[in-house]
Amino acid sequence: MTYWEYKTVKFATSGFSGGKIDINKFNSILNEHGRDGWELVSCFDTNQSYGASRFVIAVFKRPIN
Template sequence: MEQWEYKTIKFFTKGFFTGGKLDLNEFDGELNTMGAQGWELISCFDTSQHQGSSKEVICVFKRKK
């Protein structure tokens, strides 16, 4: 039977009044680092702050044990 391990990473957005901007360089860099370590991104979603802006972006990864 295959066994998996999971990892969750949380990215915080910046700019309260500007709608919660995500630093794409930091985001891409972390995703590429995780991929290089054998992690596969299986889910990514944001959490609401106010008026449709995002407070956090949460990414869930998995890899075989």
């Protein structure tokens, strides 16, 4: 049986109403986690009032040896 460990990473958005992320920084962080053995499982935004997204949450997993 495979056992997993999980990790969440929070990315802040920018812009007046939010929703914008620096795609180069985002890709860099995703690749860094991939090199460390983490697999991206899910990615979702957190909505504040009036639908503005302030954060993007990335969920990673990797097997426990």
